[in-house]
Amino acid sequence: MRRALLLAMATLALAAPPVFAADTTNPQADFRAFRKYFTERFPKVPLNDFVNGPYSMDAGLRKQWEEIDAFPPYQFAVDKGKQMFDTPFANGKTYADCFPNKGIGIRQNYPYFDSKSGEVITLDVALNQCREANGEKPFDYNKDDMAALTAYMAFTSRGKPFAIEIPDDPRALAAYEKGKEYFYTRRGQLNFSCASCHVQNPGGHLRTEVLAPALGIVAALPIYRSEWGGMGTTSRRLTSCNSQVRAAPLKPEDPSYRDVEYFLSYMSNGLPVSGPGARP
Amino acid sequence: MASTIRMRAVASGDTTEVQALVQHPMDSGFVKDAKGDLIPPHYIEVLEFQHAGKTVFTAFWGPAVAKDPYVKFSFKGAQKGDDLTISWVDNKGQSDSLVGKIM
Amino acid sequence: MYARGLIGLAVILSIGSFTNAASAASADDFKAAFAKAEAANKQAGDLKNQWTTTAQQLKAAQAEAAAGDYDVAVTDAQQAEALANASIAQAKEQAAAWKQAVVH
Amino acid sequence: MNNNAIMSKQTRRRDRLVQTRRTVIQGALAGGLAGFAGLVPLTRARAAADANKWPKDAFAQKNEADAIKALYGKTPEISDKVSLDAPEIAENGAVVPISVNTTLPGVTSIAIIVSENPFPLAASYPIPAGTAPMVANRLKMAKTSKVTALVESGGKIFSASKEVKVTVGGCGG
Numbered sequence: 001m002r003r004a005l006l007l008a009m010a011t012l013a014l015a016a017p018p019v020f021a022a023d024t025t026n027p028q029a030d031f032r033a034f035r036k037y038f039t040e041r042f043p044k045v046p047l048n049d050f051v052n053g054p055y056s057m058d059a060g061l062r063k064q065w066e067e068i069d070a071f072p073p074y075q076f077a078v079d080k081g082k083q084m085f086d087t088p089f090a091n092g093k094t095y096a097d098c099f100p101n102k103g104i105g106i107r108q109n110y111p112y113f114d115s116k117s118g119e120v121i122t123l124d125v126a127l128n129q130c131r132e133a134n135g136e137k138p139f140d141y142n143k144d145d146m147a148a149l150t151a152y153m154a155f156t157s158r159g160k161p162f163a164i165e166i167p168d169d170p171r172a173l174a175a176y177e178k179g180k181e182y183f184y185t186r187r188g189q190l191n192f193s194c195a196s197c198h199v200q201n202p203g204g205h206l207r208t209e210v211l212a213p214a215l216g217i218v219a220a221l222p223i224y225r226s227e228w229g230g231m232g233t234t235s236r237r238l239t240s241c242n243s244q245v246r247a248a249p250l251k252p253e254d255p256s257y258r259d260v261e262y263f264l265s266y267m268s269n270g271l272p273v274s275g276p277g278a279r280p
Numbered sequence: 281m282a283s284t285i286r287m288r289a290v291a292s293g294d295t296t297e298v299q300a301l302v303q304h305p306m307d308s309g310f311v312k313d314a315k316g317d318l319i320p321p322h323y324i325e326v327l328e329f330q331h332a333g334k335t336v337f338t339a340f341w342g343p344a345v346a347k348d349p350y351v352k353f354s355f356k357g358a359q360k361g362d363d364l365t366i367s368w369v370d371n372k373g374q375s376d377s378l379v380g381k382i383m
Numbered sequence: 384m385y386a387r388g389l390i391g392l393a394v395i396l397s398i399g400s401f402t403n404a405a406s407a408a409s410a411d412d413f414k415a416a417f418a419k420a421e422a423a424n425k426q427a428g429d430l431k432n433q434w435t436t437t438a439q440q441l442k443a444a445q446a447e448a449a450a451g452d453y454d455v456a457v458t459d460a461q462q463a464e465a466l467a468n469a470s471i472a473q474a475k476e477q478a479a480a481w482k483q484a485v486v487h
Numbered sequence: 488m489n490n491n492a493i494m495s496k497q498t499r500r501r502d503r504l505v506q507t508r509r510t511v512i513q514g515a516l517a518g519g520l521a522g523f524a525g526l527v528p529l530t531r532a533r534a535a536a537d538a539n540k541w542p543k544d545a546f547a548q549k550n551e552a553d554a555i556k557a558l559y560g561k562t563p564e565i566s567d568k569v570s571l572d573a574p575e576i577a578e579n580g581a582v583v584p585i586s587v588n589t590t591l592p593g594v595t596s597i598a599i600i601v602s603e604n605p606f607p608l609a610a611s612y613p614i615p616a617g618t619a620p621m622v623a624n625r626l627k628m629a630k631t632s633k634v635t636a637l638v639e640s641g642g643k644i645f646s647a648s649k650e651v652k653v654t655v656g657g658c659g660g
Contacts (some may be wrong), residue, residue: 012655067584184481248433280578326536342546344609352623
C-alpha cells in the first residue's frame with residue numbers, strides 16, 4: 001500500500017513541464033505567464049471557473065459539489081462569522097472599525113504589503129491585529145473562530161475580482177519573490193513542491209484527490225473540507241499540504257506562508273472571490 | 281446561540297419544495313478522537329416537518345447520515361406565507377425546533 | 384530533475400541499510416547518536432525544511448531507549464540523522480534549483 | 488466548529504427547564520440572523536419530533552437482509568420504476584449525496600441501505616399522502632458499497648441498487 005503510494009508520487013514528480021531559468025523579479029511577467037500556462041493547458045475551462053478548484057477539472061466531482069453547494073455545509077460558519085463580526089469587543093469597538101469599508105466586500109484586497117511594518121498582512125493576520133489592538137486575545141489561525149470570521153468576510157466579497165497590489169518597494173518585491181520561491185521549492189520526504197501538484201498536475205490524482213489548479217486556488221478560502229469534517233483557513237490548507245508531502249509544517253501565518261499567499265493571490269488577480277468554498 | 285436549523289421552503293403552484301440543513305455532529309460511534317478514544321454515537325434519530333398541524337415529512341436517521349445533515353423533499357397543499365415547523369430529536373434526547381415561512 | 388527525484392528514493396533505500404549497523408549498543412552510544420540526529424534536524428529547521436518522518440524517527444528512538452533497547456534506539460537515531468541530512472541536502476539543492484520549475 | 492462544545496453543554500444540562508431557557512435565548516437571537524442567503528425569517532417552534540417512532544430494531548441490524556426484514560418484514564423486488572441517483576465515485580465517503588425518486592403510485596415509505604456500512608440501514612422516510620415520493624440526503628459510506636433504494640408501494644417493496652466507489656472512507660474522521 002505505502003510502496004504503491006510512493007511509486008505513484010515518484011511518477012508524478014517526474015512528469016514535469018519544460019523549464020527555463022529566471023533571475024529577475026517581474027511580477028507582471030510572471031502573472032501573464034502563469035495565466036497563459038493554465039488557460040492553454042485547460043482551454044475548455046472558463047477563466048472564472050478556475051476558482052472552483054477540482055470541480056473545474058472533473059465532471060463527476062462537479063455534480064456532487066453542485067448538489068452539496070445548493071445548501072452548503074459552510075453556511076453555519078458564515079452565520080457564526082456574521083454574528084461575531086457584528087458583536088462589539090469589550091471596549092465597544094467592532095471589527096468594522098479596523099477595516100476599510102467597515103470590513104464588507106474587501107477580501108479581494110488581501111493579502112497586502114504593509115510598508116510600515118515591511119510585512120505581508122493577510123486577512124487572518126489583520127483580524128488578529130484588530131483583536132489585539134482592541135484588547136482581545138488573538139484567535140487560533142487554523143479553524144473555528146478564525147474560519148468563521150474569514151468565511152463571513154469572503155461571503156460579503158463574493159464575485160469581486162482579486163486586486164492584489166505589489167507596491168514599488170524593494171521589500172514588497174522581495175516578499176513576492178520569497179513567496180514564489182516557497183511555491184516552487186521541493187520539500188518533504190516525498191520531494192514535492194506546491195507546484196509539483198498544483199501547476200504540473202492539476203486535474204490529476206494524488207491518491208484519490210483531484211488536484212486543484214494553482215490559478216485561483218486561494219479564491220475559495222476558507223473552505224469546508226469533507227476530509228476535515230469542518231472549516232479550515234488558508235493556514236490549515238498550507239499546513240495540510242506540507243504534511244501530505246511529509247514536510248514539517250511551519251507555524252500558521254509564518255512569514256513564508258504569508259509570502260506564498262501573497263504570490264498566489266497576485267497570480268489570481270482578476271479572478272472572482274468564491275469563498276467560502278466546499279471541498280472534498 | 282444561533283439555531284441549529286437552516287431551512288428553505290419555496291412554493292411553486294401547489295407544490296412546496298423544502299430543503300433543510302441541521303448543525304449536528306452525527307457521530308457514528310466508530311470514529312476515534314485525538315487521544316484514540318472512541319467518540320460515542322451521537323446522531324439525530326427523528327426529524328419532522330409539520331404544516332397546518334399535519335406531519336408532511338418524517339426522517340428516521342441512523343449514524344450513517346452525514347455530519348450537518350441535509351434533506352430535501354416536496355409536498356402539496358401549502359401556500360406562500362404559510363408556516364412550516366421543523367423539529368429534531370437525537371439519541372441523547374437533545375432537540376431543537378424552528379418555524380419558518382414558506383416563500 | 385532526475386537527481387532531485389532520486390533524493391526521496393535514496394532515503395527510502397537508506398532506511399534498510401542501517402539495520403546491520405548496531406550491535407550491543409550502550410546508553411552513551413544512543414545519546415551520541417541521538418545528539419547528532421537532533422543537531423542535523425535543527426539545522427534542517429533553520430533552513431525551514433524539516434521532514435515529518437525525521438521527527439517520527441527521533442520519537443521512536445527515544446521510546447526504544449526508554450525501553451532499554453539501545454540497539455534499536457541507536458539504529459532509529461541514525462535513521463533520523465540520515466533523514467535530517469537528506470532534508471538539508473534537499474534544501475541546499477533547492478535553494479537554486481527551484482527556479483528551474485518556474486512557469487514562463 | 489463550536490458544535491461539539493454546544494452539544495456537550497447540552498448533554499450536561501439536559502433537564503427540561505434548562506432546555507426551555509436555551510430555546511428562549513436561541514429564539515431571541517434567531518431574528519438577528521435571519522435573511523442570510525434568502526433564508527426565511529425564523530421563529531422558535533414548540534413542536535417536537537417524537538423519538539418513540541424511530542425503528543430501533545431495523546437500525547441495529549448488521550446486514551442488509553436483516554435490516555430490510557426488520558423494517559418491512561418482506562423481500563424487495565427490483566423495479567425500474569425506482570430511480571436512485573448516487574455518484575459513481577464519491578468525492579469523500581463522509582458526504583455522499585444520494586437521492587431517490589419513483590414513478591410508482593401510492594408510495595408509503597422510502598428507505599436507503601448501504602450494504603457495507605456497519606449498520607446498513609442509513610435512513611428511512613415514511614411518506615404521507617400529499618408528499619412526493621422523492622427524497623435527497625447526504626450519507627456516510629465506510630467503503631465502496633452497493634447502495635439500495637427501497638420504495639414501499641401498495642404494500643409491496645421495490646428496489647434499485649447502484650455500486651458507489653469510495654476511495655476515502657467516511658469513518659476515519
